[in-house]
Amino acid sequence: MTVAMRVEALGVRYGALVALQDVSWHVAPGEILGIIGPNGAGKSSCYDAATHMTLRSGRVWLGDREVTGLPPHALAALGLKRAFQQNAFFTTMTVLDNMVAVLAREGGTGLLQSLAMPWREARRRAALEQEATAMLERFGVPHGMHALRPPNIPYGSQRMLSIALAFGRGAQVLMLDEPAAGLGGADMAHLAALLRRLRAEGVAIVLIEHHMDLVMSVADRLLVLDQGRALASGPPQQIQNDPRVREAYLGQAA
Known part of the structure; x- marks a missing residue:
């Protein structure tokens, strides 16, 4: 396959506290791996360890x-893109300019150049705006919001914008840390549809999430963490029926 x-045998310690111990997993192209567990299970530590955001073994x-030895900023160029729990964007720029800035950076144009744009760059700017518009609409941020600043658009659209900015021009692996935080109803449905579309395009997705309805509906496989260790792994139906999981997590959620 x-x-x-x-990742193999990930471990994270904060002083005497063992936050993650001997955790291994993999994800294939066109697959969604969900990582779940109760609060304090080690999900965020697993995310930080896998993306080199914390000291780890x-x-x-x-x-x-x-x-293993590469710094976090070097991973994006190799196809690993990440979105975090908190929305991440430039609050004083428009939604469209946020997307243009990301595309310009990935295309080798600096942020200041992409915004100032002397006359000789006008054509490139127009092309970037067209690309950015298409990307935002692809990620569910409608055209009517593109001229607004991110804090002035609905929260669900802010979440979609953050994922679009993380994805940029594309990813082989997209890691999402609780993308459904604060979402519900139609926004949750839009997120699920987006994840399925990206999976169909061949993107490998690692979804760290506590919303069980979402993760059970979109994930191909689940890894359950409990107290920093891997408790169980397998297809969603198998995990739902695992008594250890029901005791550690699903029962608590109910």
Whole structure:
């Protein structure tokens, strides 16, 4: 099986506290791996460890390349993109300019150049705006919001914007840390539809989430963490019926 990302024996300590111990998983192209568990189970520590955002033990691969020793900023160029629990965007720029800035950076144009744009760059700016408009609409941020600043658009659209900015021009692996936080109803349905579309396009998605309805409906496989350790893994139906999981997590959620 082709593997887009693999981690082996991840461990995280905060002083004497063991937040994560000997956790391994993998995700394939066109697959959604859900990582779930009760509060304090180690989900965020797992996210930080896999994306090199904290000191950790263990090893990480992207495809066939080991990237264990690379700094966090080097991972995006290799196809690993990340979105965090908190919305991340420039609050003083328009929604469209946020997207233009990301696309310009990935295309080798600096942020200041992409915004100031002397006359010789006008054509490039127009092309970037067209690309950014299409990308925002693809991620469920409608055209009518593009001229607004992110704090002035609905919260659900802010979440979609944050994911679009993280994804940029594309990703082989997209890691999302609780993207459904604060969402409900139609916004949750839009997020689920987006995740399924990205999966159909061949993106490998790692979804760290506590909204069970969402993760059970979109994930192909689940990894359950409890007290920093892997408790169980398998298809959603198998996990739902695992008595250890029901005791540790699903029962608490109910």
